[in-house]
Amino acid sequence: MVLKAFFPTCCASADSGLLVGRWVPEQSSAVVLAVVHFPFIPIQVKELLAQVQQASQVGVTVLGTWCHRRQEPEESLGHFLEGLGAIFSHKPWFQLCRERGSKSWSCKATHWQGPTSHAASGEDQVMLIFYDQRKVLLSQLHPPAVLPDRQAGDTTASAGGLAAVFDTVARSEALFQSDRFDEGPVRLSHWQSEGVEASILVELAKWAAGPVCLLLACLLSLVSAASACRVFKLWPLSFIWSKLSTCEQLRHRLEQLTLIFSTRKAKNPAQLMRKANMLVSVLLDVALGLMLLSWLHRKDLIGQLADALIPVADHVAEELQHLLQWLMGAPAGLKMNRALDQVLGRFFLYHIHLWISYIHLMSPFIERILWHVGLSACLGLTVALSILSDIIALLTFHIYCFYVYGARLYCLKIHGLSSLWRLFRGKKWNVLRQRVDSCSYDLDQLFIGTLLFTILVFLLPTTALYYLVFTLLRLLVVTVQGLIHLLVDLINSLPLYSLGLRLCRPYRLAAGVKFRVLEHETGRPLRLLMQINPLPYSRVVHTYRLPTCGCHPKHSWGSLCRKLFFGELIYPWRQRGDKQD
Amino acid sequence: MEDEQSFSDICGGRLALQRRCYSPSCLEFCLSCPRITLRSLTAVTCTVWLAAYGLFTLCENSMILSAAIFITLLGLLGYLHFVKIDHETLLIIDSLGIQMTSSYASGKESTTFIEMGEVKDVVINEAIYMQKVIYYLCILLKDPVEPHGISQVVPLFQGGRRQDHLCIQQKVSLGDGGILASSGRQK
Numbered sequence: 092m093v094l095k096a097f098f099p100t101c102c103a104s105a106d107s108g109l110l111v112g113r114w115v116p117e118q119s120s121a122v123v124l125a126v127v128h129f130p131f132i133p134i135q136v137k138e139l140l141a142q143v144q145q146a147s148q149v150g151v152t153v154l155g156t157w158c159h160r161r162q163e164p165e166e167s168l169g170h171f172l173e174g175l176g177a178i179f180s181h182k183p184w185f186q187l188c189r190e191r192g193s194k195s196w197s198c199k200a201t202h203w204q205g206p207t208s209h210a211a212s213g214e215d216q217v218m219l220i221f222y223d224q225r226k227v228l229l230s231q232l233h234p235p236a237v238l239p240d241r242q243a244g245d246t247t248a249s250a251g252g253l254a255a256v257f258d259t260v261a262r263s264e265a266l267f268q269s270d271r272f273d274e275g276p277v278r279l280s281h282w283q284s285e286g287v288e289a290s291i292l293v294e295l296a297k298w299a300a301g302p303v304c305l306l307l308a309c310l311l312s313l314v315s316a317a318s319a320c321r322v323f324k325l326w327p328l329s330f331i332w333s334k335l336s337t338c339e340q341l342r343h344r345l346e347q348l349t350l351i352f353s354t355r356k357a358k359n360p361a362q363l364m365r366k367a368n369m370l371v372s373v374l375l376d377v378a379l380g381l382m383l384l385s386w387l388h389r390k391d392l393i394g395q396l397a398d399a400l401i402p403v404a405d406h407v408a409e410e411l412q413h414l415l416q417w418l419m420g421a422p423a424g425l426k427m428n429r430a431l432d433q434v435l436g437r438f439f440l441y442h443i444h445l446w447i448s449y450i451h452l453m454s455p456f457i458e459r460i461l462w463h464v465g466l467s468a469c470l471g472l473t474v475a476l477s478i479l480s481d482i483i484a485l486l487t488f489h490i491y492c493f494y495v496y497g498a499r500l501y502c503l504k505i506h507g508l509s510s511l512w513r514l515f516r517g518k519k520w521n522v523l524r525q526r527v528d529s530c531s532y533d534l535d536q537l538f539i540g541t542l543l544f545t546i547l548v549f550l551l552p553t554t555a556l557y558y559l560v561f562t563l564l565r566l567l568v569v570t571v572q573g574l575i576h577l578l579v580d581l582i583n584s585l586p587l588y589s590l591g592l593r594l595c596r597p598y599r600l601a602a603g604v605k606f607r608v609l610e611h612e613t614g615r616p617l618r619l620l621m622q623i624n625p626l627p628y629s630r631v632v633h634t635y636r637l638p639t640c641g642c643h644p645k646h647s648w649g650s651l652c653r654k655l656f657f658g659e660l661i662y663p664w665r666q667r668g669d670k671q672d
Numbered sequence: 673m674e675d676e677q678s679f680s681d682i683c684g685g686r687l688a689l690q691r692r693c694y695s696p697s698c699l700e701f702c703l704s705c706p707r708i709t710l711r712s713l714t715a716v717t718c719t720v721w722l723a724a725y726g727l728f729t730l731c732e733n734s735m736i737l738s739a740a741i742f743i744t745l746l747g748l749l750g751y752l753h754f755v756k757i758d759h760e761t762l763l764i765i766d767s768l769g770i771q772m773t774s775s776y777a778s779g780k781e782s783t784t785f786i787e788m789g790e791v792k793d794v795v796i797n798e799a800i801y802m803q804k805v806i807y808y809l810c811i812l813l814k815d816p817v818e819p820h821g822i823s824q825v826v827p828l829f830q831g832g833r834r835q836d837h838l839c840i841q842q843k844v845s846l847g848d849g850g851i852l853a854s855s856g857r858q859k
Binding site: 092093095118119216218220252253603604605606608611617619624 | 694695696697698700763765766767768771773783784785787789
């Protein structure tokens with residue numbers, strides 16, 4: 092295999108010295124982490140490397156020599172460099188060389204056989220691969236390569252040679268802690284040697300995060316304890332809470348906030364990203380909610396909305412009444428059964444009349460209620476949207492009732508019809524065997540059964556028409572609520588922090604690497620530049636998506652049509668923990 | 673050393689294959705796809721604008737014409753940035769891996785790198801397209817779970833979709849087969 096030497100671009104202009112890094116024998120590659128400059132005492136260098144090895148569990152050793160010179164080397168320097176190979180023995184021993192001010196590099200790797208058999212040492216072809224140390228240190232590979240547990244820095248698996256390079260650089264932070272202003276015994280060159288990177292704001296935030304998290308965690312635990320108290324578990328209240336999507340959304344947000352402000356540190360980068368995404372999502376939500384609130388108050392929209400609400404509800408009720416009058420007549424030219432038509436029509440009209448009375452009773456309090464509800468927008472835009480969805484559900488409650496009445500009636504009719512149709516053909520449903528069996532009926536059973544069948548068949552168009560009309564209305568309301576819920580889910584689950592990171596610091600989220608061949612001269616080693624290939628946006632969203640409330644329609648189109656045909660009630664979304672009806 | 677040959681794809685467009693050898697362990701193949709022609713561009717623009725003008729005479733709304741201009745511009749930009757591939761490059765580095773780069777007409781480059789440890793083999797697959805059989809190169813990737821299984825088949829040079837690689841397969845497979853064989857022997 093060709094030998095590969097990963098060399099950091101920051102050391103390309105450093106003075107001559109020793110190459111320090113890690114040798115990966117399975118990949119035949121040497122990852123150079125830093126350059127130790129002359130003068131140095133070999134014992135101190137060995138001590139430093141032992142310290143770093145203990146702190147970072149990475150097998151850091153001296154790999155070879157680095158020579159950055161002005162003209163042709165003198166003989167003494169050549170011997171000196173080779174003598175170093177005897178002090179820090181490493182197989183293979185790399186000798187990198189660069190002429191100052193030019194782009195020509197030379198690289199040799201020798202297998203040091205011993206001082207006597209100098210002529211028998213072999214030289215191998217070496218490929219130089221340059222990498223940006225800071226970017227490789229900070230980036231995370233996706234999917235994260237699972238490297239096995241290591242003992243003293245050796246990896247036994249062939250898990251991606253490049254994942255090993257990233258891992259080596261990421262774990263060797265201990266080596267990069269000293270810069271050139273430190274008065275240590277050994278002078279190193281690496282990406283932080285011009286000065287260790289730090290930010291005052293980040294340090295202050297870290298220092299302040301402890302007490303703030305503790306305080307907020309206590310507050311949130313108080314709120315969760317209050318909401319879990321027994322008063323709210325009594326039957327009418329618990330039923331209402333489970334049906335309102337606002338409560339679901341508030342519970343979801345409370346869970347997220349508890350996770351963000353918990354005092355336990357994140358165990359791995361994925362959890363840290365999740366926390367950051369949740370925090371940004373909550374902040375954006377609150378910001379949008381406050382914007383909505385200020386817009387509502389500026390134009391006094393709440394007052395206008397309250398004034399418009401009663402006339403709108405009246406208008407909807409009037410339209411429904413017109414619809415029922417139309418159904419009671421000859422809708423679309425169809426001839427209805429007069430008696431049943433009148434009964435159903437009058438029943439529904441009375442229902443609408445009751446509903447209008449209730450709305451008029453509530454009208455003095457509407458503005459107050461709306462004002463308080465509008466205040467809840469400062470908890471977030473998602474909460475405001477959930478409240479809107481709940482208000483729509485409450486205002487169209489009569490449509491829901493009509494749909495249930497129509498569906499039940501239709502369902503009963505369909506079941507009766509199917510059973511009597513079997514009787515008509517002389518068959519019966521065998522409950523024990525769960526199949527249709529033939530059966531001999533008495534004459535009077537057949538007579539009554541056929542009569543009832545005929546009655547039901549002739550009443551079918553009326554019931555079916557009422558069912559159709561109210562189902563369409565109900566589906567319309569469900570579609571509107573569904574769109575609102577879709578928007579809420581989008582705000583809840585979009586990983587904005589990850590998307591922002593991908594936009595501003597694309598090297599942090601790496602899908603892989605890419606290579607570029609640098610200027611090549613014959614006789615010189617091949618030089619490649621390794622750059623980070625950032626993750627595409629679709630994969631960022633897919634990997635870091637936050638979990639939502641989970642209220643998604645669980646039916647396929649086929650089962651939905653089947654339910655509609657047989658008159659079974661449709662619940663478009665199920666809250667968590669609801670029983671099937 | 674460089675080497676260039678030209679071929680034609682099954683639709684008659686001109687393809688050019690360029691081969692560069694940087695060193696005994698590094699080889700690059702560059703396939704240039706047929707360029708976008710002025711004739712097709714003019715045809716599409718004229719069709720869109722005639723349709724828009726027809727709608728305008730029906731509806732008497734001048735927004736339709738502005739909308740048609742926007743659609744044409746955005747459509748052209750989208751086509752150049754996301755669809756039209758200018759040239760594709762295959763870079764094979766001994767014992768490191770295989771890199772495929774697609775350069776789009778707007779200058780965007782999208783790169784995929786497959787490490788040598790994941791490559792099982794490079795094969796030529798047959799596919800039936802309309803009434804003929806076309807051949808294309810693809811890379812077989814190893815399955816991490818099953819040692820003899822294949823986890824994925826990655827086709828190469830997908831830019832001009834209906835390219836027939838039969839004429840260029842020999843050059844590419846001879847070139848990279850050598851590197852793959854040598855790295856396989858060393859493992």
